[in-house]
Amino acid sequence: MGQSSKPSEITAGGNDRPLHDTIKSYPLINELQEVTITRSIVELRKKTESMNIETVSSTFIRRNLGGSLMKSLERFPGIKTIGIGSGQSKPLIRGLGFNRVVVIDNGVKHEGQQWGADHGLEIDQFAADEIELIKGAASFIYGSGAIGGIIDVKPPHIPAPQTLGGSIDLIGKTNNNLYGTSVNLFGRKQHLFFDARLTYQSYGDYRVPTDRVYVYNYAVDLYKNYLRNTAGHESGLHFNAGYIDDHFSNIFYISNTRMKSGFFANAHGLEPRNINAELHDVSPRDILMPSQEVNHFKIINRSVYQLGVHQYEAELSYQNNFRQEFSQYINHGYMPPVYPDTMRIPINLEREFDKQVYSLNLRDQMVLGKHRLTVGLNGEYQQNDINGWTFLIPAFKQTTGGIFIYDKFQLNDRMLLHGAIRYDYARIRMYKYTDWFNSEINEGGNMISQNLVRASDLNRSFHSLVWSAGLNYNLGKIAFKANVGKSFRVPIAKELGANGVNYHYFSYERGDSALSPEQSYQADLSLGWNEQNWSVQVSPFYNYFPNYIYLNPTADHDYYYGAGNQVFQYAQSQIMRYGGEIQLKWKFLKNLSTELLGEYLYSEQLSGDKKGYTLPFSPPVTGLLNFTWSPEINSLLKNNYLSLDYRVAAAQNNIVPPEKKTPGYQIVNVQAGTEFNLYGQQIMVSLQAQNLLNTRYMNHTSFYRLIELPEAGRSIILALKIPFLIGSPTMNINNNN
């Protein structure tokens, strides 16, 4: 069997992409062996990284499949999502999200419009083979923004030599009548391989356990419990191909993800909307306005070259994130009552963002005695164009570059020391934007009508020096790790240059062009104790920001630029945060095990206008109690499981304007599954009941919480994976069975 992993190569990971990716055989070919090897790699990664790392397999994703990748990962303590509706969500790691979490896809930073709470993450969860979650700061490797943590979507495994095969995933979901499929085809000669995937998912409006919701005091009746216009569909196209041998590999990863989804029609943001209910209720699958459409195209070329003690790695990439938001034209503020027919912007195009991103990563990992040294360089260029009849952020161009050096020193058998230092330079150039309509402004007592300038040309550059130090101490069953470090984030265009009205939120957002780069100091600890039948892991952290950038809702209304709306001012304040996660596992019988997961987070603003308040989107204390029964039924059904998750979330009463206190809740999820052999192929079936008791609850970090919309009701999810092997050396198959 082509399983050629050598221990030395497995550990060759260093700080990021381990070489084992390129050597491991395809999981379908040898599932059992793969699982064992993956586990040992995961354990090794945990023991040799001073940061808090969790590895997620595609099996986990399949068993816990949610409406989006992040929803599927939400079971991990410390990981939550900020989302809207059933298909759009973005990561929230230990309470930090948006531009403070970096998503890495095939080695490259994923860049979209991360600042928007109603924007999802443009990643296809079926294409994710393995994901690494890093909780805590990691700016020293990933640069600006990696303050809260990293979601690292690893490249798919490379197929074993001389194989041709694939798989078909099928998924169905009852709550929003989702159906979807993902078809994969891969093949490899000796050195050349390809891996192609096509994913399509379509879902209808999702259902909530109530037939009436209140937008303020106005009662909105829901037709058959459907949240009007929350339907959507998405597609993903992936093609990876390249060359691989023992010392060199060069692989192209090309993908295009497209999503379209509607927003709840009875409110746009916080603004109550009158709608033609009959029109909306004809079909729960149609997508009317308001809606959003996003297309993300990505091409990455990745090379790895081993020479002596060196391993050289390079990633070169281009991304295009094209987002459009549609809404009927409504003359907010001073906009003309009738949309002028001379306008070149389409009447329904409320906002558009078109971002082009070019990036380059270079790394050299070298083994020098007991030192494993990595030096690296990252460069990125972004261009963001805007369109639409409302203005929120200016167009900009941004160039960033960073160099780092990271040393991992094996002091003795038990102790590993880590040290890193990084320097970054960033330059952002923003472009002037003038309203297309006149506003009434008061100049020296006279009312005059003029087009307001919403953003001025602006040039800013930033420098930053960050560092990190850590240690691992492994003694038998005990694994201890500690890490301290400084991270940073360059202010984004919205924070520097916003001067627009977000009419649907009744907010006038005012940027501050003088903001300095946000800095964060964080200390992380982790203590793990692994016995044969039980394990414990406790991971507390402490985090301090001298200048956290925060959108502060003030007491003022602005008559001129704000069209009478409340002023939300970007400001910087001192922040203290601490918290942690706990994981307990106990296998009390041969086939029965239990798990307890918990997380706690406290944030407080230590200075500024909101001194004493928390930060927005602070997740409440949550706990998860799981029981899993893994019966051995017979030789035909393998990997059977029946698992029950009891999730408890405490009330979140620690809030900051414009949030609302969210009551606690308890929900029950059930997962079950099996694998059986059909014509020599291992078919995997997984069944889930999410929110089994159809509990009505609100999620504090959900965007719809502000207008009091409950989360989705009961949903039964059936997922099927049918792998197939078209051609392979007979040896492989014989080995397998």
Add this chain to the structure above:
Amino acid sequence: MKKQLTGLFLILVMAISACKKDSQPEIDTEYPEIDITGTNAFPKQCATIKRGETFIFSVILQDNAELGSISIDIHHNFDQHTHSTEVKSCDLDPIKIPENPFLLIQSYDIPENLKVFEIEQEVSVPVGVDLGDYHFMIRLTDKEGWQTIKGLSIKITD
């Protein structure tokens, strides 16, 4: 050696996780209130306003700590794009295209250090504006930045 180390680590972990402050600072988490139930309050939901005349905008504003500022916005709803924030619905005229709709965006100061304030402001409706359905939006903040919104449906008539 092994036991000592374990003990030391456990103490460290507990020390860090025990860094919780005993006294939480008092923070205000209450939204201000716009009271339109009083007999003097105007406009109320489904109220009628005369074109070419003035009316007194009057509501009682309250907050548990300190009021911030208030802003009003009167805009047409001829296309029936929004509904009010109120329980009661009003009769709407047929949908029509605006020609010269009335638009008023105005913010008012609230004197400092007040928990209750009755605002009384004269608003005049010009002669030439379109008749029909309008929205009367009231936005009230408190000092801490909590904002309460009220959207009333009103009619401008002759």
